[in-house]
Amino acid sequence: MTIIAAADGSALGNPGPAGWAWYVDDSCWQAGGWPHGTNNQGELMAVLDLFKSTAHLPQEDLRILCDSQYVINCITKWMAGWKRKGWRKADGKPVLNVDLLKEIDQAIAGRKYTFEWVKGHAGHDLNEAADERARAVALAYQQGTAAPVGPGFPGAPQTVPAGGAVPAVAATQAPAARAVAPAVAAPAPMQLHAEPALFGESGLFGQADLFSELDDEIVPSGEIPAEDVVLGLERELLRPDVRADIGRTGVLLHPDFAEIGSSGRYWTRDAMLMALEEDPGEAIDLELLSADRLSENSMLLNYRSRSRAGASLRSSLWLLDRGQWRLRFHQGTPES
Incomplete structure (x- = not known):
């Protein structure tokens, strides 16, 4: 049997009130969040919790639908190299979200899994369901209200996911979410070449489609022209x-x-x-x-x-x- 699930994250302000969720169907999903986090943290936490919630079924294939190619590439392409370098990038700087990535590295050991990229907000039923639940938790933290956290995976040990049923109470975080850092430091700047492009004309790479859409509200215009x-x-x-x-x-x-x-x-x-x-x-x-x-x-x-x-x-x-x-x-x- 193959378990098919979508995983998604949301951050209102990025960083700001944040939520995450994975979704199989209406009877099998889970969500959580934090008062302050990033979209990428939410995406990573959704994947981590999905692996932990299915750990009692190690023989089953896990197919993860994800609209974040940052997350997909972190796990499938970059993580092994970062681990060999002591969780540092090629320039020697620390990897962002390293605690979450270390937990994922442990959780995927011995598991059979594949990732499939899906375009966010394009009508994919499972992706939309995960997105709605992740955003609901982020909104609950923003508004100080409660949000449903889902029934979890059948047969999995019962835990309260990060954020719990009352988002304003940080004490409800589960062991699966202990490593989440509430704030993320930006990478230190380096120099780019060939100024005439907006960000530069660099020959550092040739890959496309490596990051997900980040669509949360950031800059309210108010009355400003x-x-x-x-x-x-x-x-x-x-x-x-x-x-x-x-x-x-x-x-x-x-x-x-x-x-x-x-x-x-x-x-x-x-x-x-x-x-x-x-x-x-x-x-x-x-x-x-x-x-x-x-x-x-x-x-x-x-x-x-x-x-x-x-x-x-x-x-x-x-x-x-x-x-x-x-x-x-x-x-x-x-x-x-």
Whole structure:
């Protein structure tokens, strides 16, 4: 028999009130969360708890549906190398979420499992069910209310998942969630090459589709003019400390983000995020040339950027996506 389950996480603010959930069917699911966490922590915790909740069935194949390719690649591609290096990346810096990853490394030992990437918010029944439950827990922590944590897996030892039935009470965390750190430090910046692209024109990698969609609300615009909101977000993306924060950058980039670099290379969102983890680049100054509201939900910025690498002319198309302005397309050209 193959156990098929979806695992998902949610963070309102990323970091902020966070939830996680795995889902098989309406009679077999579990959820939990914390007052403060990240989307990636939620995604990892959902997978960890799924392995622990099925540990009494080690002979069964486990097929995990996941919309986070960050999580999939952490477990299936990167974790073994990190472990050999003492849980450090190639640059010697500590791996993020290392406590969760160490627990997952222990939980998967001897297990038969496969991961399958599914596109988030695309109508996949199991993924949608897991997402709804993870988000419900995050909202419960935000509002200080109770959220259902699910019946768990039949035959599994009965525990109260992280967050418990009363999210405001941290004491209800189960052993499966002890390693969750409530806050995540951003990776230290490094230098990126070839300034004319938004984040740089790096030859560090060639893989795409390595990170999941991060779609939680981050920047409420309130009464601030949309032009000012978008300009502020563009300036934020030009800061190396923000580019080094994959969680934050992942929220600001639209799921369908694309960029055409100065060399003519076509960058996907996932490819760009992968590059940023290795090399977030230097600070870039912005001189606004125009901010044009193309429609109620779209904004075009044209500006000149300046850095030690020189000056470039840039265009950025921002879209309003479920209340959050997100960068959909960017192109940069060196200024002669």
